[in-house]
Amino acid sequence: MSGADALHEACGVFGVFSANEDREAAPLVYYGLFSLQHRGQESAGIAALRDKSIECRKGMGLVGEVFTPESIVQLRGQAAIGHVRYSTSGSSSIENAQPFVSRFKLGSIAVAHNGTLTNADVVRELLEDSGVGFTSSSDSEVIVNLIAKNYKKGIERALTDTIKFIKGSYALLVLTDEALVGARDPNGIRPLCLGKLSLPGKPGKPDWLDTGWILASESCAIDAVGGEFVRDIEPGEVIIINKEQVLSFTFSEKTPRAVCAFEYVYFARPDSVLDGLDVYAARVRAGELLGRESAVAADLVIGVPDSGVPAAIGYGRATGTAYGLGIVKSKYVGRTFIAPEQADRERAVSVKHNVIRSEVEGKRVVVIDDSIVRGTTSRRLVSILRKAGAREVHIRICSPPVRFPCYFGIDTPHRKDLISNLNSVDELCASLGADSLAFISVEGLLESLNAAPAPAGKGRKNNSNSCGYCLGCFTGEYPIPVPGEDH
Ligand code: SF4
Numbered sequence: 001m002s003g004a005d006a007l008h009e010a011c012g013v014f015g016v017f018s019a020n021e022d023r024e025a026a027p028l029v030y031y032g033l034f035s036l037q038h039r040g041q042e043s044a045g046i047a048a049l050r051d052k053s054i055e056c057r058k059g060m061g062l063v064g065e066v067f068t069p070e071s072i073v074q075l076r077g078q079a080a081i082g083h084v085r086y087s088t089s090g091s092s093s094i095e096n097a098q099p100f101v102s103r104f105k106l107g108s109i110a111v112a113h114n115g116t117l118t119n120a121d122v123v124r125e126l127l128e129d130s131g132v133g134f135t136s137s138s139d140s141e142v143i144v145n146l147i148a149k150n151y152k153k154g155i156e157r158a159l160t161d162t163i164k165f166i167k168g169s170y171a172l173l174v175l176t177d178e179a180l181v182g183a184r185d186p187n188g189i190r191p192l193c194l195g196k197l198s199l200p201g202k203p204g205k206p207d208w209l210d211t212g213w214i215l216a217s218e219s220c221a222i223d224a225v226g227g228e229f230v231r232d233i234e235p236g237e238v239i240i241i242n243k244e245q246v247l248s249f250t251f252s253e254k255t256p257r258a259v260c261a262f263e264y265v266y267f268a269r270p271d272s273v274l275d276g277l278d279v280y281a282a283r284v285r286a287g288e289l290l291g292r293e294s295a296v297a298a299d300l301v302i303g304v305p306d307s308g309v310p311a312a313i314g315y316g317r318a319t320g321t322a323y324g325l326g327i328v329k330s331k332y333v334g335r336t337f338i339a340p341e342q343a344d345r346e347r348a349v350s351v352k353h354n355v356i357r358s359e360v361e362g363k364r365v366v367v368i369d370d371s372i373v374r375g376t377t378s379r380r381l382v383s384i385l386r387k388a389g390a391r392e393v394h395i396r397i398c399s400p401p402v403r404f405p406c407y408f409g410i411d412t413p414h415r416k417d418l419i420s421n422l423n424s425v426d427e428l429c430a431s432l433g434a435d436s437l438a439f440i441s442v443e444g445l446l447e448s449l450n451a452a453p454a455p456a457g458k459g460r461k462n463n464s465n466s467c468g469y470c471l472g473c474f475t476g477e478y479p480i481p482v483p484g485e486d487h
Contacts, residue, residue, distance in 0.1 A: 009096070011114040011409070012036030014221050015081035015173040017180035017241045018212035019198070025049075025212070026075035028225045029082040031320060033063045035224035036217055038269060039114070040084035043097035047110035050077030052177045054108045058083075058097040079180050081173040083112035086411060096138040099175070102148040107177040109147055113140035114217055114407040115169035115190045118482055123165055131470070142166065147174065155179060159238055160251050167480065169260075169408035171233075173215055179242040182215040186252035186385045187479045188235030188259050189408045189470055191274045195222030196230050211240045218272040232275050258470040258479030262410065264449055266307045266370040266401045277449060280310050286398040286440060286448035287314025287368060294438035296394045299363040302326030304353070304370070304381065311398040312368040321366060326359045327381070361389035371399045371438075373412070375419040375432060382433045395432065397439045398448075400474040401425070407482040412473060442474055 014032035016025040026048045033044055044066040045058025045466035055075060063084065081100035099110040117123070120139030123146065129136070133147045142215050150158035155176050169189035174181040184192045197212035214222050219229045233239060236252035251278055260267070270280040285311065301321045303312030306329070316323035330352055365385060372378050382393045401420030405412045415421055419428060429437035440448075451467045472478040 003309060006146055011086060011112075012084045012217040012221070013037030013112040013114050013171060013173045013192070014083075014213070014217065015112070015175065015180050015182070015215045016079065016197070016212055016225075018078040019243065020212070021078050021123040023078055023212065024073075024076060025070050025078055028212075028214075029080045030063065030067055030072050031225050032214070032216060032221040033082045033084050035221040035269070036084055037063055038359040039217060039267065040086040041460065043085045043094070043098050044083065045112075046072075046075055046080055046082040047099040047101055047112075047175055048077040048080035049110075049175055049177070052107070053176060054101055054103075054110050054177075056099055056101045058094070058099070060094055060097065079175060081110055081112045081175045081180065083114075083173075093281035094442055095136040098138070098140060099173075100136070100138070100141050100144040102144045104148050104151065106151050109144065109151070109177075110175040111140060111144045111147065112173040113143055114171040115185065116407060117142060117166050117170070118168035118407055118480065119166065120168075120259065121361060123180040138352050139168075139221035143170070143172065146353060155181065156240065156249075157236075159183060163238075163251050171217060179214065179240050180215065181238065181240050182233055183238045183251070184233045184235055186236040186255040187226050187470070188257050188275070189479070190260065190267070191217055191263060193217075193219055193274075194230045194239065195219070195227035197225070197227045209323075213246065214325050215239070215241075218268055220269045220272040223271070229273070256466055256479065257468045259468065259469055260408065260410070260448065261469040262399070262406075262473070264370075265445070267410075270307075270310060281397070283307065283310035284317075285309030286445060287316075288318040289314075289444040289448050290368070290396050290398050290438070290440045291318030291321075293441060293444055294396060295321075296366060296396075296436055297364065298366045298394060299393070300324050300326065300360065301366040301368060302360070303368045304377070305329035307370040308368045308398070311370070314365075315366065315368055315396060325354055326385075327364065327367075328354050328356060330354075334460050353377075353384070354385050355388040357388040360385055364392040364394070365390045365393045366396055368396050368398060368423065371395070371402055372397055372416055372419060372428070375428065378434070379431045386433075392435045393433075394436045395429070395434045395438075397437075398440050398445075400445060400471075402473050404473050404476040406473050407478065408470065408472070410473075442471060445471075445474075 016028045043060050044063045047056035053116045099112040101110045117139040120142050123142045146162040150161045170185045171190040171192035172183040197216035214227045240247040263283040272279050301316045303309035385393045403421040
């Protein structure tokens with residue numbers, strides 16, 4: 001998938017707490033955010049804590065556009081949190097850029113949130129009725145205001161009281177006057193992990209190691225700053241890191257784990273390990289299973305970069321089809337081509353992908369992609385492959401058809417624009433102009449994730465999902481209640 005035809009990740013979060021007061025946290029957060037840039041490209045921000053005061057800088061654009069070396073140096077302090085955003089709730093504007101900072105009589109806090117609250121409107125109304133003002137349309141500001149309202153009870157109580165109120169998906173970082181706090185929703189829908197930093201002391205200081213802690217959406221960001229992965233934050237867990245200790249507690253009753261399956265198919269970076277599962281290996285396995293489910297006689301298998309590539313390698317292994325690099329992606333086409341109109345979207349796809357003619361000419365080609373949302377990318381790819389001389393074009397998709405919207409932090413089109421919701425696989429194949437089309441089954445996807453099969457009961461909404469993964473956009477069965485079907 002590409003551009004506006006893609007599902008978009010909502011956000012990435014990254015936080016550091018250094019045990020050494022002289023160690024600046026903001027530069028580490030800056031590098032961490034670079035490696036989470038794939039999770040959000042609309043805005044970026046960092047809030048840093050120094051002498052019990054929080055300073056924040058944020059802006060629209062990529063991390064490298066928002067920050068300069070000079071502006072990072074100005075963000076002083078041993079603890080900091082950062083955020084990259086793609087808007088799902090609230091418009092794409094500077095008011096909605098994160099972290100959100102609240103300064104009040106008892107102190108100040110900053111919050112960075114990945115996910116979507118399903119009851120934000122109700123909580124917002126209650127807060128407004130009690131005199132709390134809002135500066136943005138983002139659901140994440142609800143969290144800041146709830147914590148601030150309860151802050152006099154202490155951060156631990158303020159957090160648990162806030163979390164009892166909010167529903168939906170969240171991987172949350174909170175920076176207080178003295179601590180870095182992380183929390184993950186009771187189903188663990190969005191990822192969050194803990195890392196450790198062991199860095200040499202500054203020149204001129206005794207030769208000792210100072211220790212710091214990292215909280216990050218993905219383990220690739222811990223690697224990026226030279227940290228060591230410690231563990232995933234558990235669903236329903238709060239972790240509080242301050243100068244004295246690392247404290248962890250569970251705030252929710254045991255609820256079924258329902259990690260977003262799409263993180264493994266598409267959103268996460270392939271060099272990340274989420275909830276103990278290597279993303280690259282899961283993608284290769286999905287390709288192998290896709291090959292076992294729907295092999296077709298072909299001369300070449302190619303993957304749509306980036307996430308289709310590991311699955312194409314797996315498909316090639318499972319079917320004995322030669323793997324090749326047939327599609328090249330321009331790495332420099334990004335936000336510029338998020339075009340609102342269908343005609344513009346179709347042009348944008350041809351700018352983003354091109355075919356290596358010598359690789360595909362005269363061949364029967366299997367193309368592996370991660371998903372089909374509106375169909376724009378696949379249609380265009382079939383067309384450019386045929387123009388380049390491919391004799392046959394067979395499309396294989398390593399996720400089941402996306403038929404339902406996501407309510408948990410992923411930007412999905414309205415249900416009426418999801419092409420798999422409107423068409424059978426055969427109709428879709430004809431509309432894309434492909435020789436054949438097949439999707440991995442839900443069972444195949446779960447097998448690629450080493451998961452138990454999903455419980456029976458299709459058509460039930462809000463079921464408790466015991467397979468360990470959220471499959472809502474494929475099955476319409478969500479792990480927690482969702483607002484009425486407004487798509
Ligand atoms: S509905 Fe789909 S995209 Fe949303 S959390 Fe569930 S699996 Fe992920």
